[in-house]
Amino acid sequence: MVRVPVNRIIPFSSVDGPGSRTAVFLQGCNLNCWYCHNPETRNSCVHCGACVAVCETGALHWTESLNEDGSRKVGYDHTKCVFCDSCIETCANGSSPRIRQMNAKEVYEEIARQLPFIRGVTVSGGECMLWPQFLEELLGLCKKNGLHTLIDSNGTVDFSRFPQLMEVTDGVMLDVKAIREEEHKKMTSSSNQMVLQNLRWLLAQKKLEEVRTVIVPGLFDLEETVETVAGILSVQENRDGAYKPIYKLIAYREQGVRKEYRLFQPPNAGRMEKLADLANKAGAENVQIV
Numbered sequence: 001m002v003r004v005p006v007n008r009i010i011p012f013s014s015v016d017g018p019g020s021r022t023a024v025f026l027q028g029c030n031l032n033c034w035y036c037h038n039p040e041t042r043n044s045c046v047h048c049g050a051c052v053a054v055c056e057t058g059a060l061h062w063t064e065s066l067n068e069d070g071s072r073k074v075g076y077d078h079t080k081c082v083f084c085d086s087c088i089e090t091c092a093n094g095s096s097p098r099i100r101q102m103n104a105k106e107v108y109e110e111i112a113r114q115l116p117f118i119r120g121v122t123v124s125g126g127e128c129m130l131w132p133q134f135l136e137e138l139l140g141l142c143k144k145n146g147l148h149t150l151i152d153s154n155g156t157v158d159f160s161r162f163p164q165l166m167e168v169t170d171g172v173m174l175d176v177k178a179i180r181e182e183e184h185k186k187m188t189s190s191s192n193q194m195v196l197q198n199l200r201w202l203l204a205q206k207k208l209e210e211v212r213t214v215i216v217p218g219l220f221d222l223e224e225t226v227e228t229v230a231g232i233l234s235v236q237e238n239r240d241g242a243y244k245p246i247y248k249l250i251a252y253r254e255q256g257v258r259k260e261y262r263l264f265q266p267p268n269a270g271r272m273e274k275l276a277d278l279a280n281k282a283g284a285e286n287v288q289i290v
Contacts, residue, residue: 005027019148121148
């Protein structure tokens with residue numbers, strides 16, 4: 001089984017899909033979103049050791065293992081960690097040293113501790129689709145044990161290339177950040193063409209659990225993005241009135257966002273309501289404001 005960097009496993013979550021779920025967050029992302037609320041999940045640890053000096057519980061420590069250049073590696077003992085976040089606040093690399101290299105069986109063993117008190121499992125990131133083999137192995141184990149399975153993704157990896165993974169995945173929670181490519185590139189450093197391709201493909205396969213757009217006034221054309229996405233989700237587009245993926249409009253909040261990007265103001269309730277009304281008029285029938 002392939003081993004992947006696991007940032008955190010949250011035993012019980014009510015915000016990562018329907019019902020009570022376990023949420024698994026992997027480390028590493030291929031985007032650099034300005035308003036990322038978990039910027040410490042973007043990069044890999046460079047073993048600079050700044051975090052070791054501020055860890056009061058000894059969860060972070062120097063090991064005898066060496067990097068290719070002969071320098072020592074930082075180790076992590078999750079049993080001693082109290083999640084005070086001192087290490088993340090200290091890290092200048094947009095990373096987290098609190099990483100465990102785990103395979104699907106090891107992750108599932110932790111998930112199984114919550115049975116029968118959870119309905120399902122959601123795997124997120126970072127960007128979890130950077131490890132499709134791991135996802136196929138883990139979600140396969142979850143499905144065998146009766147758990148509902150979701151993938152939380154930025155949509156930059158082609159889902160159609162992984163049919164076996166899709167067989168063990170009940171749905172995808174897909175981010176659509178901006179409809180105009182130039183705006184998407186500005187705020188994420190990447191094109192949105194694959195994102196929009198995945199949006200239509202997942203919709204056609206009835207594997208689209210929900211679409212999410214973070215509403216950041218002044219960063220991109222909110223109305224155009226919401227109206228276009230809602231049109232794609234419309235009954236006329238997906239041709240199945242019984243299948244109604246959620247379109248979730250998420251108000252920007254500055255909590256967790258890097259200081260240099262806290263220049264935006266959260267939208268007020270009236271703006272959110274107007275955008276939801278616009279989405280409804282464009283054909284989306286399951287619009288939610290968060």
